[in-house]
Amino acid sequence: xxxxxxxxxxxxxxxxxxxxxxxxxxxxxxxxxxxxxxxxxxxxxxxxxxxxxxxxxxxxxxxxxxxxxxxxxxxxxxxxxxxxxxxxxxxxxxxxxxxxxxxxxxxxxxxxxxxxxxxxxxxxxxxxxxxxxxxxxxxxxxxxxxxxxxxxxxxxxxxxxxxxxxxxxxxxxxxxxxxxxxxxxxxxxxxxxxxxxxxxxxxxxxxxxxxxxxxxxxxxxxxxxxxxxxxxxxxxxxxxxxxxxxxxxxxxxxxxxxxxxxxxxxxxxxxxxxxx
Amino acid sequence: xxxxxxxxxxxxxxxxxxxxxxxxxxxxxxxxxxxxxxxxxxxxxxxxxxxxxxxxxxxxxxxxxxxxxxxxxxxxxxxxxxxxxxxxxxxxxxxxxxxxxxxxxxxxxxxxxxxxxxxxxxxxxxxxxxxxxxxxxxxxxxxxxxxxxxxxxxxxxxxxxxxxxxxxxxxxxxxxxxxxxxxxxxxxxxxxxxxxxxxxxxxxxxxxxxxxxxxxxxxxxxxxxxxxxxxxxxxxxxxxxxxxxxxxxxxxxxxxxxxxxxxxxxxxxxxxxxxx
Numbered sequence: 001x002x003x004x005x006x007x008x009x010x011x012x013x014x015x016x017x018x019x020x021x022x023x024x025x026x027x028x029x030x031x032x033x034x035x036x037x038x039x040x041x042x043x044x045x046x047x048x049x050x051x052x053x054x055x056x057x058x059x060x061x062x063x064x065x066x067x068x069x070x071x072x073x074x075x076x077x078x079x080x081x082x083x084x085x086x087x088x089x090x091x092x093x094x095x096x097x098x099x100x101x102x103x104x105x106x107x108x109x110x111x112x113x114x115x116x117x118x119x120x121x122x123x124x125x126x127x128x129x130x131x132x133x134x135x136x137x138x139x140x141x142x143x144x145x146x147x148x149x150x151x152x153x154x155x156x157x158x159x160x161x162x163x164x165x166x167x168x169x170x171x172x173x174x175x176x177x178x179x180x181x182x183x184x185x186x187x188x189x190x191x192x193x194x195x196x197x198x199x200x201x202x203x204x205x206x207x208x209x210x211x212x213x214x215x216x217x218x219x220x221x222x223x224x225x226x227x228x229x230x231x232x233x234x235x236x237x238x239x240x241x242x243x244x245x246x247x248x249x250x251x252x253x254x255x256x257x258x259x260x261x262x263x264x265x266x267x268x269x270x271x272x273x274x275x276x
Numbered sequence: 277x278x279x280x281x282x283x284x285x286x287x288x289x290x291x292x293x294x295x296x297x298x299x300x301x302x303x304x305x306x307x308x309x310x311x312x313x314x315x316x317x318x319x320x321x322x323x324x325x326x327x328x329x330x331x332x333x334x335x336x337x338x339x340x341x342x343x344x345x346x347x348x349x350x351x352x353x354x355x356x357x358x359x360x361x362x363x364x365x366x367x368x369x370x371x372x373x374x375x376x377x378x379x380x381x382x383x384x385x386x387x388x389x390x391x392x393x394x395x396x397x398x399x400x401x402x403x404x405x406x407x408x409x410x411x412x413x414x415x416x417x418x419x420x421x422x423x424x425x426x427x428x429x430x431x432x433x434x435x436x437x438x439x440x441x442x443x444x445x446x447x448x449x450x451x452x453x454x455x456x457x458x459x460x461x462x463x464x465x466x467x468x469x470x471x472x473x474x475x476x477x478x479x480x481x482x483x484x485x486x487x488x489x490x491x492x493x494x495x496x497x498x499x500x501x502x503x504x505x506x507x508x509x510x511x512x513x514x515x516x517x518x519x520x521x522x523x524x525x526x527x528x529x530x531x532x533x534x535x536x537x538x539x540x541x542x543x544x545x546x547x548x549x550x551x552x
Contacts, residue, residue: 180464
């Protein structure tokens with residue numbers, strides 16, 4: 001491996017202006033970023049995630065309101081109240097949510113959809129716009145590639161995974177950068193053959209250490225979006241130890257895409273106030 | 277070639293219920309499909325297209341209002357008026373349009389966006405919904421493949437062209453059918469190599485007779501979205517005569533995707549009233 005793609009360095013670069021940007025917002029617009037996170041009790045892992053958001057917000061002087069409902073009805077009530085509060089500049093839902101509740105995402109006012117998960121945000125992105133809110137994980141992949149000056153033009157990029165929050169939103173961003181893209185998933189038949197031809201591979205399937213050295217070509221660039229747990233240890237979709245000699249560059253897990261994703265959520269929160 | 281993919285047969289199958297569907301709408305909802313087409317004078321080819329829509333609407337008893345403005349201001353005025361008319365169930369813009377005007381597309385009420393070209397329609401499609409209005413040309417490709425019972429699951433499909441009206445909207449529709457997709461375009465470096473591995477190729481780049489037999493594998497299925505003119509004769513992006521022995525199936529031009537596209541516009545016009 002020639003290059004360890006360190007999420008920390010990318011994140012540092014994004015967050016270095018947070019303080020100044022928030023200060024400017026207060027001075028010029030008399031606005032403070034203020035995010036509301038809505039959830040339902042139950043999922044422990046996702047509660048941990050919410051706590052981390054709260055902590056991150058606190059760090060940068062962003063107001064944060066967490067509303068965890070006991071049931072769906074309470075969630076709906078909370079959402080109604082939050083929508084009416086003008087001082088709240090960003091709204092996000094803790095995932096996963098029951099389907100009925102999840103559909104409320106499209107009722108988040110477009111300018112407050114800081115996760116970029118509504119139909120409208122997704123549509124804007126697919127129409128080629130990158131100034132709207134973009135799902136943070138997909139954007140983190142692009143930020144890492146951009147930071148390390150990896151030219152995507154004409155490159156064969158294989159995205160493994162077709163989720164609405166990673167695989168799909170990556171497509172327009174990669175097309176904007178003139179990459180040739182292949183999207184693989186669980187129904188792909190000849191995935192090893194396809195991976196072998198890729199200049200860049202983006203793994204987002206949630207299968208621990210799936211990608212091995214015999215599946216990649218010499219000098220490939222590998223981005224690992226996966227977060228899996230193996231014997232209590234966090235591992236990605238890439239078998240880092242196995243591929244590290246053959247690949248040109250790899251993102252580690254932890255320390256790769258995840259850190260950048262967290263910082264980009266804060267970035268989206270600030271940006272959406274800047275764009276008001 | 278084993279199979280000529282005839283657009284006419286697919287179109288016949290779609291339009292056979294038009295009359296009954298329109299009758300039902302009148303009886304059950306007291307609604308008549310009524311489409312408004314807004315344009316600006318200038319582009320002759322696009323005017324011909326508008327005339328064809330008018331004729332098609334007439335054939336099926338769909339009301340159609342054509343408003344061709346002399347300039348941008350008049351267009352904006354026309355659009356304002358049309359938006360206020362409750363009896364109009366579908367609105368479409370004649371393309372191409374100046375950028376300032378083209379952006380008004382997002383002000384078409386979602387349920388009247390019969391071409392599926394707004395950010396919101398595109399977003400819904402990318403989130404996996406196929407019950408909303410879908411850009412007709414992209415849907416025509418799918419209708420042809422469906423009609424001829426071509427299974428897409430796990431197939432390697434190469435889409436050549438990344439436009440907002442064909443290449444991009446094809447992506448979610450093909451993903452919904454479990455295909456593995458590669459999107460190529462003008463910046464793709466090794467297009468011949470990529471095409472050679474495709475089970476199905478969808479050409480949408482507007483280059484007359486670009487695809488030759490040496491670029492495809494034996495038995496490939498070829499869909500031609502291209503409409504080009506060579507010495508006054510309409511030809512596709514595929515060199516039909518050259519590939520016809522080697523391919524398993526091909527859509528002709530004319531007589532392929534185009535006919536189905538025209539019928540799907542009528543289908544979208546009727547469907548959007550059914551969904552009201």
